[in-house]
Amino acid sequence: MSNNHVQRVLEGSDLAIARLITWLEDEDERALSIMEEIYARTGRAYVIGITGAPGGGKSTLTDKLTRALRRRGQTVGIVAVDPSSPFTGGALLGDRVRMSEHNTDPGVYIRSMATRGFLGGMARATGDVVKVLDASGKDVIIIETVGVGQDEIDVIGIADTTCLILVPGLGDAIQSMKAGVMEIADIYVVNKADHPGADQLCVEVSVRVEQDLHIKPTGWSPCVVRTVAVEDQGVDLLVEAIDRHRRYLEESGQYLEKRRERTRQETLRMVHNELFRIVRQRLQDSGRLDRLVQEILDHKRDPYSTMREIVNKWLSFPQNQKEAL
Amino acid sequence: MSNNHVQRVLEGSDLAIARLITWLEDEDERALSIMEEIYARTGRAYVIGITGAPGGGKSTLTDKLTRALRRRGQTVGIVAVDPSSPFTGGALLGDRVRMSEHNTDPGVYIRSMATRGFLGGMARATGDVVKVLDASGKDVIIIETVGVGQDEIDVIGIADTTCLILVPGLGDAIQSMKAGVMEIADIYVVNKADHPGADQLCVEVSVRVEQDLHIKPTGWSPCVVRTVAVEDQGVDLLVEAIDRHRRYLEESGQYLEKRRERTRQETLRMVHNELFRIVRQRLQDSGRLDRLVQEILDHKRDPYSTMREIVNKWLSFPQNQKEAL
Numbered sequence: 014m015s016n017n018h019v020q021r022v023l024e025g026s027d028l029a030i031a032r033l034i035t036w037l038e039d040e041d042e043r044a045l046s047i048m049e050e051i052y053a054r055t056g057r058a059y060v061i062g063i064t065g066a067p068g069g070g071k072s073t074l075t076d077k078l079t080r081a082l083r084r085r086g087q088t089v090g091i092v093a094v095d096p097s098s099p100f101t102g103g104a105l106l107g108d109r110v111r112m113s114e115h116n117t118d119p120g121v122y123i124r125s126m127a128t129r130g131f132l133g134g135m136a137r138a139t140g141d142v143v144k145v146l147d148a149s150g151k152d153v154i155i156i157e158t159v160g161v162g163q164d165e166i167d168v169i170g171i172a173d174t175t176c177l178i179l180v181p182g183l184g185d186a187i188q189s190m191k192a193g194v195m196e197i198a199d200i201y202v203v204n205k206a207d208h209p210g211a212d213q214l215c216v217e218v219s220v221r222v223e224q225d226l227h228i229k230p231t232g233w234s235p236c237v238v239r240t241v242a243v244e245d246q247g248v249d250l251l252v253e254a255i256d257r258h259r260r261y262l263e264e265s266g267q268y269l270e271k272r273r274e275r276t277r278q279e280t281l282r283m284v285h286n287e288l289f290r291i292v293r294q295r296l297q298d299s300g301r302l303d304r305l306v307q308e309i310l311d312h313k314r315d316p317y318s319t320m321r322e323i324v325n326k327w328l329s330f331p332q333n334q335k336e337a338l
Numbered sequence: 339m340s341n342n343h344v345q346r347v348l349e350g351s352d353l354a355i356a357r358l359i360t361w362l363e364d365e366d367e368r369a370l371s372i373m374e375e376i377y378a379r380t381g382r383a384y385v386i387g388i389t390g391a392p393g394g395g396k397s398t399l400t401d402k403l404t405r406a407l408r409r410r411g412q413t414v415g416i417v418a419v420d421p422s423s424p425f426t427g428g429a430l431l432g433d434r435v436r437m438s439e440h441n442t443d444p445g446v447y448i449r450s451m452a453t454r455g456f457l458g459g460m461a462r463a464t465g466d467v468v469k470v471l472d473a474s475g476k477d478v479i480i481i482e483t484v485g486v487g488q489d490e491i492d493v494i495g496i497a498d499t500t501c502l503i504l505v506p507g508l509g510d511a512i513q514s515m516k517a518g519v520m521e522i523a524d525i526y527v528v529n530k531a532d533h534p535g536a537d538q539l540c541v542e543v544s545v546r547v548e549q550d551l552h553i554k555p556t557g558w559s560p561c562v563v564r565t566v567a568v569e570d571q572g573v574d575l576l577v578e579a580i581d582r583h584r585r586y587l588e589e590s591g592q593y594l595e596k597r598r599e600r601t602r603q604e605t606l607r608m609v610h611n612e613l614f615r616i617v618r619q620r621l622q623d624s625g626r627l628d629r630l631v632q633e634i635l636d637h638k639r640d641p642y643s644t645m646r647e648i649v650n651k652w653l654s655f656p657q658n659q660k661e662a663l
Contacts, residue, residue, distance in 0.1 A: 052641065
């Protein structure tokens with residue numbers, strides 16, 4: 014039955030994909046063995062990240078971008094990451110409903126994901142879903158996320174090309190670009206470009222890009238694309254810019270370099286999450302955690318030496334290099 | 339020298355505190371042994387969380403709250419958590435400069451923390467700093483953070499009393515309160531209460547609180563406090579509300595219950611982080627990680643079974659319960 018499921022995921026069955034993703038979310042044992050099987054079929058899809066502050070029109074742009082990609086025959090997977098924030102939550106469902114025109118299109122698969130679990134791990138979860146859609150044969154995968162916390166920045170790190178959406182009049186956009194956004198944006202999209210202040214914003218972004226290139230020269234010069242997503246204006250220019258960035262990555266060898274770094278982070282993250290899952294389970298199931306917590310509260314022990322003791326007792330490194338992987 | 343350092347931290351030396359926190363951030367070995375020593379002296383400080391969307395005036399409110407607490411003779415530690423977001427970064431430094439009046443006050447210690455490392459861990463880092471300030475004799479510790487991602491919600495989980503700052507006119511505040519904010523807010527602060535829309539916002543928040551209490555009754559009914567932080571208005575009411583919530587927690591037994599849960603999460607986080615730190619270091623230093631990544635990229639292995647192998651081989655659980663803690 015598991016082989017059957019693997020086969021159906023590879024054939025792109027929406028039902029099989031949906032079930033596998035649910036198993037991944039539930040940490041169901043079945044998910045892991047399927048992921049091991051389908052992994053060899055991943056690595057084909059191109060991954061686009063769409064990020065920006067709330068209210069910038071990310072969902073509409075994702076919608077129009079999807080249409081444009083479909084027009085040239087590419088299949089599309091969309092992963093919408095909701096950071097479950099009290100300050101941004103709630104809007105997502107409405108946005109997804111707007112995209113329902115794609116629901117009847119077998120060439121589009123949409124999945125919303127909410128942050129769960131107290132240790133984040135959104136980047137790992139998103140990486141898993143991207144791999145599932147990749148293996149299922151989607152040509153392009155779009156990750157849409159609000160770029161707010163470290164967790165969301167990690168999520169965007171999965172993308173080959175990252176588009177940062179800015180809109181005129183939404184606070185001090187350029188001011189807020191100081192803190193590291195240059196490192197994640199390959200393409201700036203000035204959306205709602207028919208609103209007052211759009212020209213000004215484009216100029217400011219361009220100046221900023223120039224300055225940063227001057228300070229830290231790189232091979233790729235981030236470009237600025239103007240769109241009015243609700244009117245479907247400028248979306249073709251965005252597609253062109255993404256294509257250009259893709260060619261740049263491939264020709265410069267950075268495509269492989271990025272994927273190597275992503276695999277590196279992914280592998281570490283997986284080990285990290287699995288360690289936590291096991292630690293939590295062992296400590297909780299045995300009732301040891303309750304006892305330790307009581308002793309710490311009674312100041313009979315401190316959490317630091319407790320941690321040291323547990324780690325020393327639980328970790329063992331095989332001496333033999335071969336044996337140790 | 340280490341004993342000397344422990345002593346100086348306990349005596350509240352700013353220099354000794356600053357150095358210890360830097361060691362914690364750098365994962366310096368010296369930090370751990372000092373933390374073990376000072377742990378017995380923690381648990382006295384009351385921890386207040388201040389959270390809310392950017393632009394709500396959190397820093398100003400923290401500033402005025404600090405003044406009010408100082409007036410009644412309490413010493414204050416402030417931990418300002420910057421989520422290093424491209425959309426919110428940059429403002430923090432300016433805010434901290436505004437608070438410089440406290441710099442000459444030995445009864446106030448301010449520490450800004452930036453998100454570091456690819457796996458978040460802000461909650462653990464913040465918890466450590468809170469313990470340092472607690473042991474150093476601060477009566478009240480204020481954690482100030484932008485409540486955006488899961489990581490920041492975890493940070494706020496450390497607080498005994500959490501204040502959520504709302505301001506009129508900053509988007510659809512009530513709409514955004516759907517997604518779980520009721521679970522973190524003990525006190526709602528409507529700041530900039532002299533702005534248009536403040537009355538409306540207070541009413542909406544109160545209605546919302548009523549509705550939620552109806553659905554999920556709890557012993558504490560979150561209150562709404564109006565402030566104009568820049569004018570130092572309403573801050574005494576906020577102090578009163580915090581005192582009331584503290585008495586409620588203590589009298590209902592929830593104070594101890596919260597601390598138990600916090601210790602529980604902390605212990606899990608520490609064990610997990612330390613395990614991962616060691617595993618990551620071993621993988622990187624030995625060059626094994628590079629080799630594994632290459633084999634995964636060549637599709638000679640998949641990351642899922644690789645993770646399983648590493649965890650199975652490196653973790654060993656003592657059979658004897660006593661021996662296993």
